[in-house]
Amino acid sequence: MEVNDLSPRALWQNFARLNAVPRASKKEKQVIDFMWSFGETLGLDTFQDAAGNVVIKKPATPGMENRQTVVLQSHLDMVHQKNGDTDFDFDTQGINMYVDGDWVKAKGTTLGADNGIGVATIMALLAATDVEHPALEALFTIDEETGMTGAKELDPIPFKGKILLNLDTEEDDELTIGCAGGIDTNTSYTYEQVGVSEGHIAFEINIKGLMGGHSGMDIHKGRGNANKLMNRLLHAAKKSIAIQLHRVDGGSLRNAIPRESTAVVVVPEAEKLLFQAFFGIYTAVLKEENQTVEPGLQFLINECPLPEMVMADADFVNIVNALYAVPNGVYRMSPDIEGLVEASSNLARVVIKDGRFVTQSLQRSSVESTKDDVAQAVGAGFENIGCEVSLSGDYPGWKPNPDSAILRLMASLYTDRFGKAPKVEACHAGLECGILGGHLPGMDMISFGPTIRGAHSPDERVQISSVEKFWSYLLEVLKAIPEREKTM
Template sequence: MNEEIRNLEPKQLWNKFADLNAVPRPSKKEERVIAFMKEFGKKLNLETIEDEVGNVIIRKPATKGMEDRKPIVMQSHLDMVHQKNNDTNFDFDTQGIDMYVDGDWVRAKGTTLGADNGLGVATIMAILESDTIAHPELEALFTIDEETGMTGAKGLKGGLLQGEILLNLDTEEDDEIGVGCAGGVDITATKTYSEKETPSNSQAMTITVKGLQGGHSGMDIIKGLGNANKFMNRVLYATRDYIHLASVSGGGLRNAIPRESVATVVVDSNKMDAFTSQVENIAAKIKEEYKNLEPELHISTKEISNTPEKVMECDDFKDFVQAIYTAHNGVYRMSPEIEDLVETSNNIAKIVAENGTIEVLCLTRSSVESSKEDLANALESSFEMAGFNVKFSGEYPGWAPNMESSIVKLLDSLYQEMFNDRADVAACHAGLECGILGQNYPEMEMISFGPTIRGAHSPDERASISSAQKYWSFVMEILKRIPKK
C-alpha cells in the first residue's frame, strides 16, 4: 500500500511523491496536477504563477545566511508516461498510482510508477515546504507535457525566470551528472489502403507478440532490446504467402519501446499447416536471437470465430511489410567523440493498420542535428517509396555540453568528496528540457542529475530506495554549496 511508501526515508521526499502520485497526470491532460501544484504553492504563502502554456512557477526567498548566493531554478516535469500491462485493469485518467515496496525498489502494480519525473517534482516540493533546508533564492519550475512534445519547455518565455543556475532533476542513474542530451523529431507515416472481401473457406487467427521488456526509447535503446512492431513484421513477412491481413496494432507512446503487438489475419484453410509451421519457425529464430535479452518473449497464434469481413489488398500488404522491414529501428550511429554514447537512433513506437488506414509513429533522436536530419530523411524515403505520406513534427534541439560551467565543476568535485568515487559526467541520449530552455535562457548554467530509476516508460518502472537516500543527501549539500553571486 502507499502508506508503506510514506514511511520510507527520507520521509520528506517519499511523502511528497505519494501525494503527487495520488493525482492523475497523463501528458496533455495535466489540468489536475497543475491545480494541485498551484494550491500547494499558495498554501505555503509562496508566490505561485501559471504561465500561458500551463507551467507552474513557485518562488521562495533564500534562507537566512544564503542571500548572497546565486539564485537557482530547480526544474522537473509534471506529466508521466502512462503504460500498463494488458491484463491490468487501470484508468490513468481517474486513478492514482498504486505503489508497493519490493526489497530496495518502489514499484507500481502493473503500471508505470511515475518516478520519471515524479521524484524530481517531489524533491522540489519537499524543499519548498521545509523550514529547515538551507538554500539560495529559489524558483521551482514545474513544466508540462515533457513526455509527448516538450510543450512546457517550448512555451516558457524568456525573462520569466531570474535564476542563474538550473538544476534539472530528470536523470535516472545516481552516479551520472548530465551535461548534454539528444534532440528529437516525431515522424508520422500514414497511408490509406484498399480492402477486399475476405476469401471464403478461410480461418481467422490472431498473432500475438508479448513479454518484451520495453523501456525508455532514449536511455534503453543502446541495450538492443526487442521491438514488438519489428518482431510482428517479421512474422507477417514470413507468412505473407499464406495470410491476408485484417488489422495490426502494436506499441503506444513514441518514447516507449513497444512491448506488445497483436495482428488479425485470415488464413486459407488449405494453407493452415504451412502457416503454423512458418510461424513456429520464425518465432524460434527470433527467440534464439534474443534469448538473453528477452527471455519472456512469447509469440503465439490463436483461432478466432469472428472472421473479419474485409482484408488488406495483397499489393498494399506487400508494400506495408516491406516499408516496416526497411525502416530503421534502434541505434543508427554511436558517438565518435563520447565513449558508449548513442548519437542517433529511431524507435518505431506504434503501428496501427485497420479499416483502410495505416499509421506509423516514430521518434528519432540525435545529439548531432545533421545526423538527426540524415536518419529522418532515410525514414521518410523508406515510407514514401511504399506510398506513405510522411510528416515531421515536435522537433526539439539537443543540449550542448559546457564542461567549463561552474555548476558542472561543483557537482563533479562534490560527488567525489561525498561518495569517494567519480561521477559519470556525460551527455545522454534521452531528451531533456535543458536544450529547449537554453534557447530563451542562454546565459543560465544548467545541469541534470537524479536518483536511480529502472525501466522508465514501462510497467517495470522502479525506483531505488537506497539511491533516493543517496540522491537526497547530494541535493542537500548542493544547495549549501551554490556559489556566491
C-alpha cells in the same frame, strides 16, 4: 513498509500525493491545479504561464540571502503505459505503488518516477523549514514526454536565477551536461480492402513479454521491438503461405520501445496446419535470437472470428516491405564521445485497421544534421509506397559545457562525499535543458537524479537507497552554492 514511511519521508510523501493525480502528457490540468494549490497553501509566490508551466518562488533561508538564486526544474507529466492484461484507467486512477526490497514499483503500469521523483524532491524543499538553501525558483514544466511544449513555450520573465538544476537523470552516479534532440516522423496511408471468401479461417497473433523501455536511454541495449518482430513474422509468412492481413495494433507511445503487438490474419483452411507449423518454427527462431536480452518474449496464436474484410495483397506486400526496411535502433554512434549513441530511431506505433495504415516513430540525435538524416531515412521508405509523411515535435539537443562552474562544484562535492568521482555524461535521452537554455541565456545547467530503471514501461522502478543518497547530496549542493557576483 508503505511508500509514505520511506526516508526521506517528506520526499516520499509528496511523491505519493503526486501519484494520486492523473498526469498524462497533454492532460495536465489536474496536476497543474494540484501544484498551484501546493504553492499557494505554502504562502509562496506562485505563477502559471500561458503554456501551463508552474513557477513557485521561495526566499533564501537566513544567512543564505547573498547566494546565487537556483532554478530547480522537473516536468509534471508522466508516460502512461500499462501491460495489456492490466485493468487501469489513467484518466481517473492514481498509480498503485508498492515497496519491493530496495525498489518502489507500480502494479502493471508505469510508476511515474520519471519525473515525479524530481517533482516530489522540489516540493519537499519548498515545504521544508529545516533545510539551508539560497533563493529557489521552482519550475514545473508540462508536456515534456510528448513534445516538450512547456519548455518550448516558457515565459522567461519571472526568473532571476543563473544556475539550473534539472532533476531528470536516472543514474545516481552521473552528472549530465548534454543530451540529444529529437523529432517525430508520422506516416499515414489509405489501403484497399477486399472481402474474405469462403474456405478461410482467422488467427489472432500476440507478441508480449518484451522489456520495452525508454527509447533514448535503452535504445542501445538491443531490446526487441514488438512492431519489427511482428512485421518479420508477417513478411516471412507471406512468402510461403497465402495469408491475408486484417489488422495490426502495435506499441503505444512514441518515446517507449514497443513491448506488445497484436495482429489478425486470415488463412485458407487448407493451409491451416502449414501455417501453424510455420508459426511454431519461425517464432522459435525469433525467440532464440532474442533469448539473452528478452527471456520473457512470448508469441501466442489463437483462432478467432473470421473478419469480413482484409487488406488487398498488393498493399500487404508494400506495407510489410516498407516496415521491414525502416531503420530502427541505433543509427550512428558518436565519433567524438566514446559509448554515446549519436543518432537513433524508434518505430513506436504501427496501426493497420479499417483501410488506414499509420505509424509513429521518434528519431533522436545529439547532432542536428544526423537527426535530419535519420528522419529522412525513415520517411523515405514510407514515401516510396505513397504514404503521407509529416514531421513534428522538433526540439534541439543540449551542447555539453565541460567548463561549467556548477559542474566543477558538484563534481568536487560528489567526490568528497562518496569517495569517487561522478561520471560526467552526455545522454541520448531528451532533456529540456537545451530548450530552456535558449529562453534563459547564460544559464549554467546540469542534470542529475536517483537511479530509475525501466522508465517508460510498466517495469519502471526507483531505488529507495538511491533516492536517499540523491536527497542528501542535493542538500549539500544547495548549501555550497556560491555568493552572487557583486556589481559596481
